Amino acid sequence: MGNLLSRLKSINIQDSFASKPQVSGTLTRVAGLTMEAKGLKVAVGDRCRIDTKDGPMDAEVVGFNNDLIYLMPTDELKSVTPNASVHPISSRADFPYGSHLLGRVIDGLGNPLDGLGPITSKTATCYVPSRINPMSRRPVKQPLDVGIRAINSLLTVGQGQRMGLFAGSGVGKSVLLGMMTRGTTADIVVVGLVGERGREVKEFIEEILGEEGRARSIVVAAPADTSPLMRLKACETTLSLAEYFRDQGYNVLLLVDSLTRYAMAQREIALAIGEPPATKGYPPSVFAKLPALVERAGNGGPDQGSITAFFTVLVEGDDLQDPIADSARAILDGHIVLSRELADSGHYPAIDVEKSVSRVMPAVVSDEHMTMARTIRQCMAQYTQSKELISIGAYVRGSDPKIDQAIMIHPHIDAFTQQKMKEIVPFAKSLEGLKDLSMILIRDAQDRVARMQGGQMQGQPQQGAPKAASISFNRQSQ
Numbered sequence: 453m454g455n456l457l458s459r460l461k462s463i464n465i466q467d468s469f470a471s472k473p474q475v476s477g478t479l480t481r482v483a484g485l486t487m488e489a490k491g492l493k494v495a496v497g498d499r500c501r502i503d504t505k506d507g508p509m510d511a512e513v514v515g516f517n518n519d520l521i522y523l524m525p526t527d528e529l530k531s532v533t534p535n536a537s538v539h540p541i542s543s544r545a546d547f548p549y550g551s552h553l554l555g556r557v558i559d560g561l562g563n564p565l566d567g568l569g570p571i572t573s574k575t576a577t578c579y580v581p582s583r584i585n586p587m588s589r590r591p592v593k594q595p596l597d598v599g600i601r602a603i604n605s606l607l608t609v610g611q612g613q614r615m616g617l618f619a620g621s622g623v624g625k626s627v628l629l630g631m632m633t634r635g636t637t638a639d640i641v642v643v644g645l646v647g648e649r650g651r652e653v654k655e656f657i658e659e660i661l662g663e664e665g666r667a668r669s670i671v672v673a674a675p676a677d678t679s680p681l682m683r684l685k686a687c688e689t690t691l692s693l694a695e696y697f698r699d700q701g702y703n704v705l706l707l708v709d710s711l712t713r714y715a716m717a718q719r720e721i722a723l724a725i726g727e728p729p730a731t732k733g734y735p736p737s738v739f740a741k742l743p744a745l746v747e748r749a750g751n752g753g754p755d756q757g758s759i760t761a762f763f764t765v766l767v768e769g770d771d772l773q774d775p776i777a778d779s780a781r782a783i784l785d786g787h788i789v790l791s792r793e794l795a796d797s798g799h800y801p802a803i804d805v806e807k808s809v810s811r812v813m814p815a816v817v818s819d820e821h822m823t824m825a826r827t828i829r830q831c832m833a834q835y836t837q838s839k840e841l842i843s844i845g846a847y848v849r850g851s852d853p854k855i856d857q858a859i860m861i862h863p864h865i866d867a868f869t870q871q872k873m874k875e876i877v878p879f880a881k882s883l884e885g886l887k888d889l890s891m892i893l894i895r896d897a898q899d900r901v902a903r904m905q906g907g908q909m910q911g912q913p914q915q916g917a918p919k920a921a922s923i924s925f926n927r928q929s930q
């Protein structure tokens with residue numbers, strides 16, 4: 453009896469399950485990118501291999517209906533025949549996580565795309581990202597230098613913050629992301645290029661990122677011509693990589709271009725397997741996936757690093773009705789808006805400071821910094837409000853000291869917020885620039901007071917003195 457018990461114990465139950473024969477199913481229908489198979493016992497997310505006329509083709513289970521399994525190809529769908537065999541394969545693909553990936557360009561499954569040979573590493577692990585308890589996350593307290601003057605000074609980003617980069621096409625998103633990759637003080641940059649045109653991916657890596665940017669970054673790319681599943685995977689892999697390095701204690705900068713294309717890929721899949729469309733053609737699962745993805749970024753627990761994230765969101769014109777932009781705005785900790793008007797006038801980076809906001813800025817900068825930034829923003833808002841009157845000559849100088857100051861400081865702010873493509877402006881230097889701007893305002897105010905006092909001494913008020921300013925703006929412009 454004892455012998456039988458010890459023999460039973462010696463059987464490795466895991467092994468006996470692992471070696472159990474795999475049941476294969478058959479393909480019953482293909483419509484668009486969706487394949488239907490029968491005879492399989494698989495779970496959503498499992499991978500399968502389908503026998504085609506041109507060899508095996510990999511697919512993933514994306515849903516089911518009773519015993520009908522819905523599959524989508526991870527690559528191109530071709531040469532499939534009716535009743536083709538479908539074999540389940542290991543669902544947990546080993547992904548080569550590790551620092552050996554730095555400088556590499558990979559697809560969503562970890563295959564190299566840069567022609568620099570196979571990715572091999574002794575440290576390759578099968579890492580499963582853990583969910584962080586919101587109560588154990590460190591709060592956002594430290595600023596992160598992104599190397600962009602306008603952002604560092606007026607829209608300071610905190611370590612662990614999730615920002616949106618809202619812009620139309622061709623207004624400088626990729627260039628800005630590239631500048632941040634080169635200019636940030638973060639330890640590692642993980643870039644996800646999802647749904648871009650293939651040419652743009654190459655351009656981003658070779659021209660915008662350059663050698664310097666590539667050395668400390670990992671690029672995960674899924675151009676527009678890849679299957680929606682691969683686009684989705686690329687985005688998720690980008691997040692997992694960032695989480696992997698965050699868990700190792702690194703401060704990671706995560707750049708995802710774009711969140712809109714991620715949502716579009718999910719829409720393609722969801723609609724194909726029969727989910728009903730809800731808002732502007734987007735099925736409900738899209739709005740559940742977006743926060744789930746964004747929540748994965750942020751600060752880790754006490755022993756972990758941080759993921760500071762920038763997600764680009766495509767907005768054409770001033771389409772505030774776009775459901776993805778709407779949803780993103782609500783789940784992110786701030787947004788930077790790029791303006792086509794600024795880009796058209798050659799003002800780069802085309803950041804519309806007034807429409808942009810960093811919600812964590814007060815928590816990560818000094819009171820002095822915050823006050824200076826607020827003052828400059830007020831001057832910008834004042835200038836914008838009065839711009840039309842100024843441009844048609846309806847504003848008379850001296851009518852309102854605030855508008856006078858806004859006009860005086862405008863060219864200085866204009867120069868301050870521009871930055872050349874190859875130029876990096878560290879945080880300390882950005883702050884110095886902001887101080888210089890504030891000094892111009894203080895000196896101007898002092899001059900005004902001095903002029904006013906001089907005028908009073910001579911017994912007559914001078915232009916720009918508060919007396920003149922108190923004259924109603926409307927009466928002056930009539």
Ligand SMILES: Nc1ncnc2c1ncn2[C@@H]1O[C@H](COP(=O)(O)OP(=O)(O)O)[C@@H](O)[C@H]1O
Nearest residue numbers: 621622623624625626627628800801871872873
């Ligand atoms: N900082 C900059 N300085 C000069 N030109 C810029 C700058 N940023 C963007 N541009 C110009 O804008 C073009 C479009 O930028 P890109 O980043 O490719 O746009 P998007 O990614 O939004 O489609 C670039 O080819 C470049 O000519």
Ligand SMILES: [Mg+2]
Nearest residue numbers: 625626627652
């Ligand atoms: Mg681009």
